[in-house]
Amino acid sequence: MEGRVVYLIEGKRSPQVKSGTDIKDLSVPQLGVYLLRNLMDGASLPPDVIDEVIFGNTGAPAKYPNIGRVVALEAGLSEKTSAYTVHRNCASGMEAMAQGWLKIASGRSDLIVAGGLESMSQMPLMYGKEMTELFINVMKAKSLPDKLKALGSFRPPHLSPVVAIEQGLTDPFCGLNMGQTAELLAREFKISRVEQDTFAYHSHMKAISAQTEGRFDDEIVPLIIGKNLDVLLNKDLGPRADSSVEKLAKLKPYFEKKSGTVTVGNSCPITDGGSAFLMASEEAVNKFNLTPVAKMHDYAFAGLGPERMGMGPLVAMDQLFKQTKKNVDEIDLFEINEAFAAQVLAVKKGMVDQKIASLFGVDNVLGEVPDEKLNVNGGGIALGHPVGSTGCRLVVTLSHELRKRKLKYGVASLCIGGGQGGACLIENLDV
Numbered sequence: 001m002e003g004r005v006v007y008l009i010e011g012k013r014s015p016q017v018k019s020g021t022d023i024k025d026l027s028v029p030q031l032g033v034y035l036l037r038n039l040m041d042g043a044s045l046p047p048d049v050i051d052e053v054i055f056g057n058t059g060a061p062a063k064y065p066n067i068g069r070v071v072a073l074e075a076g077l078s079e080k081t082s083a084y085t086v087h088r089n090c091a092s093g094m095e096a097m098a099q100g101w102l103k104i105a106s107g108r109s110d111l112i113v114a115g116g117l118e119s120m121s122q123m124p125l126m127y128g129k130e131m132t133e134l135f136i137n138v139m140k141a142k143s144l145p146d147k148l149k150a151l152g153s154f155r156p157p158h159l160s161p162v163v164a165i166e167q168g169l170t171d172p173f174c175g176l177n178m179g180q181t182a183e184l185l186a187r188e189f190k191i192s193r194v195e196q197d198t199f200a201y202h203s204h205m206k207a208i209s210a211q212t213e214g215r216f217d218d219e220i221v222p223l224i225i226g227k228n229l230d231v232l233l234n235k236d237l238g239p240r241a242d243s244s245v246e247k248l249a250k251l252k253p254y255f256e257k258k259s260g261t262v263t264v265g266n267s268c269p270i271t272d273g274g275s276a277f278l279m280a281s282e283e284a285v286n287k288f289n290l291t292p293v294a295k296m297h298d299y300a301f302a303g304l305g306p307e308r309m310g311m312g313p314l315v316a317m318d319q320l321f322k323q324t325k326k327n328v329d330e331i332d333l334f335e336i337n338e339a340f341a342a343q344v345l346a347v348k349k350g351m352v353d354q355k356i357a358s359l360f361g362v363d364n365v366l367g368e369v370p371d372e373k374l375n376v377n378g379g380g381i382a383l384g385h386p387v388g389s390t391g392c393r394l395v396v397t398l399s400h401e402l403r404k405r406k407l408k409y410g411v412a413s414l415c416i417g418g419g420q421g422g423a424c425l426i427e428n429l430d431v
Contacts, residue, residue, distance in 0.1 A: 003105035004281050007292035011396035012038055012221045013275035016236045016384040023225060023272050024121035029064055031117045031274035032071035038221045039278040043290055047076050051109040053083035054099055056092025056116035057388040067117060090414055091422035092116050093275060094391025098299045100279045110284040115276030116389035174307040178417055179255030182262045182340035185310050189346050193261040196341035197248035200266040200381045203338055207239035207378025215377055219400040238269055239382040266341040271384030275393040292429055294399045298324050299424035304360055310343030311360055312421020313413040314350040318362045320423040328367035332407035335394040337414035338379035391422060402428035
Protein backbone atom coordinates (compact mmCIF):
# COMPACT_ATOMS: atom_id res chain seq x y z
CA MET A 1 0.00 0.00 0.00
CA GLU A 2 1.38 3.36 -1.00
CA GLY A 3 0.67 6.32 1.23
CA ARG A 4 2.24 8.71 3.66
CA VAL A 5 5.40 7.75 5.52
CA VAL A 6 4.71 6.43 9.03
CA TYR A 7 7.31 7.40 11.61
CA LEU A 8 8.00 5.69 14.92
CA ILE A 9 8.85 8.43 17.39
CA GLU A 10 9.67 6.25 20.37
CA GLY A 11 8.81 2.86 21.81
CA LYS A 12 8.87 1.83 25.46
CA ARG A 13 7.89 -1.18 27.52
CA SER A 14 7.47 -2.31 31.08
CA PRO A 15 9.65 -4.88 32.79
CA GLN A 16 8.25 -8.34 32.02
CA VAL A 17 7.50 -10.51 35.03
CA LYS A 18 6.27 -14.05 35.54
CA SER A 19 2.55 -14.01 36.30
CA GLY A 20 1.48 -14.37 39.88
CA THR A 21 4.56 -12.58 41.20
CA ASP A 22 5.85 -9.01 41.46
CA ILE A 23 3.27 -7.10 39.40
CA LYS A 24 0.31 -9.45 39.77
CA ASP A 25 -1.76 -6.76 41.49
CA LEU A 26 -1.22 -4.05 38.86
CA SER A 27 -4.36 -3.56 36.80
CA VAL A 28 -4.07 -3.79 33.03
CA PRO A 29 -4.74 -0.04 32.57
CA GLN A 30 -1.96 0.75 35.06
CA LEU A 31 0.48 -1.08 32.78
CA GLY A 32 -0.54 1.26 29.95
CA VAL A 33 -1.02 4.62 31.65
CA TYR A 34 2.56 5.06 32.79
CA LEU A 35 3.90 4.05 29.36
CA LEU A 36 1.60 6.48 27.56
CA ARG A 37 2.56 9.29 29.92
CA ASN A 38 6.24 8.53 29.40
CA LEU A 39 5.85 8.77 25.62
CA MET A 40 3.83 11.99 25.82
CA ASP A 41 6.21 13.65 28.27
CA GLY A 42 9.27 12.54 26.33
CA ALA A 43 7.90 14.20 23.19
CA SER A 44 6.60 17.28 25.09
CA LEU A 45 3.12 16.80 23.65
CA PRO A 46 -0.01 18.44 25.09
CA PRO A 47 -2.91 16.11 26.04
CA ASP A 48 -5.25 17.08 23.21
CA VAL A 49 -3.14 16.30 20.10
CA ILE A 50 -3.30 12.49 20.01
CA ASP A 51 -5.81 11.39 17.39
CA GLU A 52 -6.25 7.85 18.64
CA VAL A 53 -5.05 5.39 21.29
CA ILE A 54 -5.04 1.71 20.29
CA PHE A 55 -4.04 -1.12 22.62
CA GLY A 56 -3.99 -4.85 22.09
CA ASN A 57 -5.21 -7.09 24.89
CA THR A 58 -6.50 -10.67 25.02
CA GLY A 59 -7.78 -11.23 28.56
CA ALA A 60 -9.93 -8.13 29.00
CA PRO A 61 -11.14 -7.89 32.62
CA ALA A 62 -14.89 -7.34 32.94
CA LYS A 63 -14.12 -4.14 34.85
CA TYR A 64 -12.29 -2.65 31.83
CA PRO A 65 -14.23 -3.62 28.68
CA ASN A 66 -12.31 -1.14 26.50
CA ILE A 67 -8.84 -0.92 28.01
CA GLY A 68 -7.56 1.47 25.32
CA ARG A 69 -10.11 4.09 26.31
CA VAL A 70 -9.50 3.64 30.03
CA VAL A 71 -5.75 4.09 29.53
CA ALA A 72 -6.24 7.22 27.43
CA LEU A 73 -8.46 8.92 29.99
CA GLU A 74 -6.47 7.86 33.06
CA ALA A 75 -3.30 9.13 31.37
CA GLY A 76 -4.90 12.56 31.14
CA LEU A 77 -5.57 12.74 27.41
CA SER A 78 -8.45 14.82 26.13
CA GLU A 79 -11.92 13.28 26.35
CA LYS A 80 -12.14 13.94 22.61
CA THR A 81 -9.34 11.45 21.94
CA SER A 82 -10.74 8.31 20.38
CA ALA A 83 -9.49 5.03 21.82
CA TYR A 84 -10.15 1.32 21.40
CA THR A 85 -8.85 -2.17 22.07
CA VAL A 86 -7.94 -4.91 19.58
CA HIS A 87 -7.57 -8.67 19.92
CA ARG A 88 -5.51 -10.85 17.57
CA ASN A 89 -4.29 -13.33 20.16
CA CYS A 90 -0.46 -13.27 20.42
CA ALA A 91 -0.18 -10.48 17.84
CA SER A 92 -2.63 -8.07 19.46
CA GLY A 93 0.12 -5.51 20.10
CA MET A 94 1.28 -5.77 16.49
CA GLU A 95 -2.32 -5.47 15.31
CA ALA A 96 -2.60 -2.22 17.25
CA MET A 97 0.52 -0.90 15.49
CA ALA A 98 -0.76 -2.13 12.13
CA GLN A 99 -4.00 -0.20 12.57
CA GLY A 100 -2.05 2.86 13.61
CA TRP A 101 0.10 2.46 10.49
CA LEU A 102 -2.96 2.21 8.24
CA LYS A 103 -4.61 5.30 9.69
CA ILE A 104 -1.51 7.46 9.41
CA ALA A 105 -0.50 6.15 5.97
CA SER A 106 -3.99 6.80 4.62
CA GLY A 107 -4.08 10.35 5.96
CA ARG A 108 -6.86 9.76 8.49
CA SER A 109 -4.61 10.38 11.52
CA ASP A 110 -1.37 12.14 12.38
CA LEU A 111 -0.51 11.05 15.92
CA ILE A 112 -1.35 7.65 17.40
CA VAL A 113 -0.24 5.76 20.48
CA ALA A 114 -0.39 2.02 19.83
CA GLY A 115 0.74 -0.94 21.87
CA GLY A 116 -0.24 -3.96 23.89
CA LEU A 117 -1.01 -4.85 27.51
CA GLU A 118 -1.49 -8.09 29.40
CA SER A 119 -1.84 -9.14 33.02
CA MET A 120 -1.97 -12.89 32.71
CA SER A 121 -2.00 -12.97 36.52
CA GLN A 122 -5.49 -11.53 36.46
CA MET A 123 -7.08 -13.92 33.99
CA PRO A 124 -9.85 -15.36 36.15
CA LEU A 125 -10.96 -18.70 37.48
CA MET A 126 -14.58 -19.14 36.41
CA TYR A 127 -17.52 -21.22 37.54
CA GLY A 128 -18.73 -24.03 35.31
CA LYS A 129 -22.17 -24.29 33.74
CA GLU A 130 -23.83 -26.03 36.70
CA MET A 131 -22.73 -23.45 39.28
CA THR A 132 -23.59 -20.57 36.96
CA GLU A 133 -27.09 -21.94 36.44
CA LEU A 134 -27.49 -22.38 40.20
CA PHE A 135 -26.66 -18.70 40.76
CA ILE A 136 -29.14 -17.70 38.04
CA ASN A 137 -31.90 -19.82 39.58
CA VAL A 138 -31.27 -18.36 43.04
CA MET A 139 -31.42 -14.83 41.64
CA LYS A 140 -34.64 -15.58 39.74
CA ALA A 141 -36.35 -17.16 42.74
CA LYS A 142 -38.79 -14.68 44.33
CA SER A 143 -39.56 -16.34 47.65
CA LEU A 144 -37.30 -17.72 50.36
CA PRO A 145 -38.58 -21.30 49.87
CA ASP A 146 -37.84 -21.06 46.14
CA LYS A 147 -34.33 -19.76 46.86
CA LEU A 148 -33.69 -22.61 49.31
CA LYS A 149 -34.97 -25.10 46.73
CA ALA A 150 -32.56 -23.71 44.13
CA LEU A 151 -29.69 -23.86 46.64
CA GLY A 152 -30.60 -27.46 47.36
CA SER A 153 -29.36 -28.48 43.91
CA PHE A 154 -25.80 -27.58 44.89
CA ARG A 155 -23.18 -30.33 44.72
CA PRO A 156 -19.47 -29.91 45.67
CA PRO A 157 -18.24 -30.71 42.11
CA HIS A 158 -20.05 -27.54 41.00
CA LEU A 159 -17.17 -25.60 42.57
CA SER A 160 -14.59 -27.08 40.20
CA PRO A 161 -13.12 -23.99 38.51
CA VAL A 162 -12.80 -23.33 34.80
CA VAL A 163 -9.31 -21.92 34.23
CA ALA A 164 -9.64 -19.04 31.77
CA ILE A 165 -5.98 -19.00 30.76
CA GLU A 166 -6.08 -22.74 30.03
CA GLN A 167 -9.13 -22.33 27.83
CA GLY A 168 -7.56 -19.36 26.08
CA LEU A 169 -4.44 -21.32 25.21
CA THR A 170 -6.42 -24.19 23.69
CA ASP A 171 -7.51 -23.84 20.08
CA PRO A 172 -11.28 -24.40 19.71
CA PHE A 173 -10.92 -25.54 16.08
CA CYS A 174 -8.27 -28.27 16.32
CA GLY A 175 -8.59 -28.95 20.05
CA LEU A 176 -4.85 -28.71 20.72
CA ASN A 177 -3.30 -26.41 23.28
CA MET A 178 -0.37 -24.30 22.16
CA GLY A 179 2.21 -26.67 23.64
CA GLN A 180 0.72 -29.58 21.74
CA THR A 181 1.06 -27.65 18.48
CA ALA A 182 4.76 -27.22 19.28
CA GLU A 183 5.05 -30.97 19.91
CA LEU A 184 3.50 -31.59 16.50
CA LEU A 185 6.14 -29.43 14.78
CA ALA A 186 8.95 -31.08 16.73
CA ARG A 187 7.82 -34.53 15.59
CA GLU A 188 7.14 -33.62 11.98
CA PHE A 189 10.37 -31.73 11.42
CA LYS A 190 12.56 -33.93 13.66
CA ILE A 191 13.57 -31.28 16.17
CA SER A 192 15.24 -33.02 19.10
CA ARG A 193 14.94 -32.30 22.79
CA VAL A 194 18.63 -31.39 22.88
CA GLU A 195 18.15 -28.82 20.11
CA GLN A 196 15.25 -27.27 21.99
CA ASP A 197 17.04 -27.14 25.34
CA THR A 198 20.16 -25.70 23.72
CA PHE A 199 18.10 -22.98 22.04
CA ALA A 200 16.40 -22.17 25.37
CA TYR A 201 19.74 -22.01 27.17
CA HIS A 202 21.11 -19.52 24.64
CA SER A 203 17.97 -17.38 25.01
CA HIS A 204 18.68 -17.04 28.73
CA MET A 205 22.39 -16.38 28.23
CA LYS A 206 21.75 -13.66 25.64
CA ALA A 207 19.17 -12.02 27.90
CA ILE A 208 21.49 -12.12 30.91
CA SER A 209 24.29 -10.56 28.82
CA ALA A 210 21.90 -7.86 27.62
CA GLN A 211 20.87 -7.04 31.19
CA THR A 212 24.48 -6.98 32.38
CA GLU A 213 25.47 -4.64 29.54
CA GLY A 214 22.43 -2.41 30.08
CA ARG A 215 21.06 -3.06 26.60
CA PHE A 216 17.44 -3.01 27.80
CA ASP A 217 17.81 0.11 29.93
CA ASP A 218 16.63 2.57 27.27
CA GLU A 219 13.52 0.59 26.32
CA ILE A 220 12.27 -0.29 29.81
CA VAL A 221 10.35 2.27 31.85
CA PRO A 222 10.79 1.23 35.52
CA LEU A 223 7.77 0.46 37.68
CA ILE A 224 7.38 1.49 41.31
CA ILE A 225 5.83 -1.43 43.18
CA GLY A 226 5.51 -2.89 46.67
CA LYS A 227 2.96 -2.33 49.43
CA ASN A 228 4.67 0.91 50.39
CA LEU A 229 5.66 1.81 46.82
CA ASP A 230 9.26 1.41 47.88
CA VAL A 231 10.54 -1.01 45.23
CA LEU A 232 11.87 0.09 41.84
CA LEU A 233 11.47 -2.68 39.26
CA ASN A 234 13.68 -1.85 36.30
CA LYS A 235 14.45 -5.19 34.67
CA ASP A 236 12.82 -8.36 33.38
CA LEU A 237 12.72 -11.09 36.00
CA GLY A 238 12.59 -14.10 33.68
CA PRO A 239 16.22 -14.55 32.51
CA ARG A 240 18.11 -17.18 34.51
CA ALA A 241 21.85 -16.79 34.93
CA ASP A 242 22.06 -20.34 36.30
CA SER A 243 20.43 -21.96 33.29
CA SER A 244 22.25 -24.83 31.61
CA VAL A 245 21.46 -27.48 29.02
CA GLU A 246 21.99 -30.10 31.71
CA LYS A 247 19.45 -28.51 34.06
CA LEU A 248 16.93 -28.07 31.25
CA ALA A 249 17.35 -31.72 30.28
CA LYS A 250 16.10 -32.81 33.72
CA LEU A 251 12.67 -31.23 33.21
CA LYS A 252 9.86 -33.56 32.25
CA PRO A 253 7.75 -33.02 29.12
CA TYR A 254 4.76 -30.90 30.07
CA PHE A 255 2.25 -31.27 27.27
CA GLU A 256 2.78 -34.88 26.20
CA LYS A 257 3.97 -36.70 29.29
CA LYS A 258 5.22 -39.96 27.74
CA SER A 259 6.90 -39.10 24.45
CA GLY A 260 7.01 -35.32 24.35
CA THR A 261 10.02 -33.00 24.12
CA VAL A 262 8.41 -29.64 24.97
CA THR A 263 8.93 -28.61 28.61
CA VAL A 264 8.34 -25.53 30.72
CA GLY A 265 12.06 -24.87 30.29
CA ASN A 266 12.05 -24.68 26.49
CA SER A 267 8.74 -22.78 26.35
CA CYS A 268 7.93 -19.17 27.15
CA PRO A 269 6.63 -18.53 30.68
CA ILE A 270 3.21 -17.01 31.39
CA THR A 271 3.98 -13.33 31.85
CA ASP A 272 2.66 -9.85 32.71
CA GLY A 273 3.81 -6.75 30.83
CA GLY A 274 3.04 -3.89 28.47
CA SER A 275 4.55 -1.95 25.56
CA ALA A 276 3.67 1.10 23.47
CA PHE A 277 4.82 3.23 20.53
CA LEU A 278 4.18 6.83 19.59
CA MET A 279 3.53 6.87 15.83
CA ALA A 280 3.36 9.98 13.63
CA SER A 281 2.96 11.36 10.13
CA GLU A 282 5.55 13.66 8.59
CA GLU A 283 3.17 16.56 9.14
CA ALA A 284 3.02 15.80 12.88
CA VAL A 285 6.80 15.40 13.04
CA ASN A 286 7.24 18.89 11.62
CA LYS A 287 4.39 20.50 13.54
CA PHE A 288 5.47 19.23 16.96
CA ASN A 289 9.22 19.18 16.34
CA LEU A 290 9.46 15.43 16.91
CA THR A 291 12.53 13.28 16.34
CA PRO A 292 11.64 9.93 14.77
CA VAL A 293 13.75 6.88 15.53
CA ALA A 294 12.45 4.71 12.70
CA LYS A 295 10.03 4.26 9.83
CA MET A 296 7.48 1.47 9.83
CA HIS A 297 7.44 0.37 6.20
CA ASP A 298 4.73 -2.29 6.17
CA TYR A 299 3.19 -5.23 7.98
CA ALA A 300 1.67 -8.58 7.00
CA PHE A 301 -0.65 -11.11 8.59
CA ALA A 302 -1.19 -14.55 7.09
CA GLY A 303 -3.13 -17.67 8.01
CA LEU A 304 -2.35 -21.38 8.19
CA GLY A 305 -3.68 -24.49 9.93
CA PRO A 306 -4.29 -23.89 13.66
CA GLU A 307 -2.58 -27.18 14.55
CA ARG A 308 0.67 -25.82 13.07
CA MET A 309 0.24 -22.23 14.20
CA GLY A 310 3.92 -22.06 15.18
CA MET A 311 4.88 -21.75 11.51
CA GLY A 312 3.07 -18.43 11.32
CA PRO A 313 6.28 -16.35 11.05
CA LEU A 314 7.23 -18.28 7.90
CA VAL A 315 4.06 -17.39 5.99
CA ALA A 316 3.87 -13.85 7.39
CA MET A 317 7.48 -13.01 6.50
CA ASP A 318 7.00 -14.51 3.05
CA GLN A 319 4.09 -12.15 2.48
CA LEU A 320 5.94 -9.19 3.99
CA PHE A 321 8.99 -9.69 1.75
CA LYS A 322 6.75 -9.87 -1.32
CA GLN A 323 4.98 -6.66 -0.33
CA THR A 324 8.17 -4.73 0.42
CA LYS A 325 10.37 -6.35 -2.26
CA LYS A 326 12.96 -7.14 0.43
CA ASN A 327 14.77 -10.38 1.15
CA VAL A 328 16.36 -12.03 4.17
CA ASP A 329 19.88 -10.90 3.26
CA GLU A 330 18.83 -7.23 3.40
CA ILE A 331 17.54 -7.51 6.96
CA ASP A 332 20.06 -6.69 9.67
CA LEU A 333 18.17 -7.97 12.72
CA PHE A 334 15.23 -10.30 13.32
CA GLU A 335 13.01 -10.54 16.39
CA ILE A 336 10.97 -13.76 16.15
CA ASN A 337 8.95 -14.50 19.24
CA GLU A 338 10.00 -17.60 21.13
CA ALA A 339 6.66 -19.10 22.06
CA PHE A 340 8.47 -22.45 22.07
CA ALA A 341 12.01 -23.40 21.09
CA ALA A 342 10.57 -26.12 18.81
CA GLN A 343 8.43 -23.55 17.04
CA VAL A 344 11.26 -21.09 16.27
CA LEU A 345 13.54 -23.95 15.17
CA ALA A 346 10.78 -25.23 12.87
CA VAL A 347 10.43 -21.77 11.32
CA LYS A 348 14.19 -21.62 10.75
CA LYS A 349 14.04 -24.99 8.99
CA GLY A 350 11.14 -23.86 6.84
CA MET A 351 13.12 -20.82 5.73
CA VAL A 352 15.85 -22.98 4.15
CA ASP A 353 14.09 -26.26 3.28
CA GLN A 354 11.85 -26.04 0.21
CA LYS A 355 9.97 -29.23 1.08
CA ILE A 356 8.90 -27.72 4.39
CA ALA A 357 8.25 -24.29 2.87
CA SER A 358 5.99 -25.82 0.21
CA LEU A 359 3.79 -27.38 2.89
CA PHE A 360 2.83 -23.85 3.88
CA GLY A 361 2.41 -22.35 0.41
CA VAL A 362 5.82 -20.66 0.33
CA ASP A 363 7.04 -21.00 -3.27
CA ASN A 364 10.68 -20.07 -2.70
CA VAL A 365 12.72 -20.49 0.47
CA LEU A 366 13.26 -17.22 2.25
CA GLY A 367 16.87 -17.91 3.21
CA GLU A 368 18.78 -18.58 6.40
CA VAL A 369 18.64 -16.22 9.37
CA PRO A 370 22.11 -16.36 10.99
CA ASP A 371 22.14 -16.80 14.76
CA GLU A 372 23.98 -13.50 15.13
CA LYS A 373 20.96 -11.69 13.63
CA LEU A 374 18.19 -13.50 15.54
CA ASN A 375 16.89 -12.42 18.96
CA VAL A 376 20.29 -11.03 19.84
CA ASN A 377 19.21 -10.09 23.37
CA GLY A 378 17.27 -13.26 24.03
CA GLY A 379 13.60 -13.85 23.38
CA GLY A 380 10.33 -15.00 24.87
CA ILE A 381 11.77 -18.10 26.54
CA ALA A 382 13.90 -15.88 28.78
CA LEU A 383 11.95 -12.62 28.72
CA GLY A 384 8.42 -13.99 28.75
CA HIS A 385 5.38 -13.60 26.51
CA PRO A 386 2.62 -11.30 27.84
CA VAL A 387 0.28 -12.29 25.05
CA GLY A 388 -1.44 -8.99 24.27
CA SER A 389 1.83 -7.03 24.44
CA THR A 390 4.44 -9.17 22.68
CA GLY A 391 3.61 -8.09 19.11
CA CYS A 392 4.53 -4.52 20.04
CA ARG A 393 7.31 -5.49 22.46
CA LEU A 394 9.21 -7.17 19.64
CA VAL A 395 9.18 -3.92 17.65
CA VAL A 396 10.22 -1.88 20.70
CA THR A 397 13.22 -4.12 21.34
CA LEU A 398 14.07 -4.23 17.63
CA SER A 399 14.04 -0.46 17.20
CA HIS A 400 16.29 0.10 20.20
CA GLU A 401 18.79 -2.56 19.16
CA LEU A 402 18.98 -1.28 15.57
CA ARG A 403 19.89 2.12 16.98
CA LYS A 404 22.54 0.75 19.30
CA ARG A 405 24.20 -1.21 16.49
CA LYS A 406 23.76 1.49 13.83
CA LEU A 407 21.99 -1.02 11.57
CA LYS A 408 19.26 -0.22 9.07
CA TYR A 409 16.49 -2.81 8.59
CA GLY A 410 14.73 -5.03 11.10
CA VAL A 411 11.86 -7.52 10.94
CA ALA A 412 9.68 -8.49 13.90
CA SER A 413 7.53 -11.58 13.56
CA LEU A 414 5.53 -14.01 15.69
CA CYS A 415 3.18 -16.96 15.53
CA ILE A 416 -0.44 -16.41 16.53
CA GLY A 417 -2.70 -18.86 18.31
CA GLY A 418 -5.50 -19.94 16.00
CA GLY A 419 -3.23 -20.45 13.01
CA GLN A 420 -1.81 -17.10 11.90
CA GLY A 421 1.48 -15.26 11.68
CA GLY A 422 2.36 -11.58 11.84
CA ALA A 423 5.39 -9.62 10.68
CA CYS A 424 6.46 -6.01 10.20
CA LEU A 425 9.43 -4.20 8.67
CA ILE A 426 11.03 -1.14 10.23
CA GLU A 427 13.95 1.05 9.17
CA ASN A 428 16.27 2.67 11.67
CA LEU A 429 16.80 6.37 10.92
CA ASP A 430 19.85 6.78 13.14
CA VAL A 431 22.40 5.20 10.78
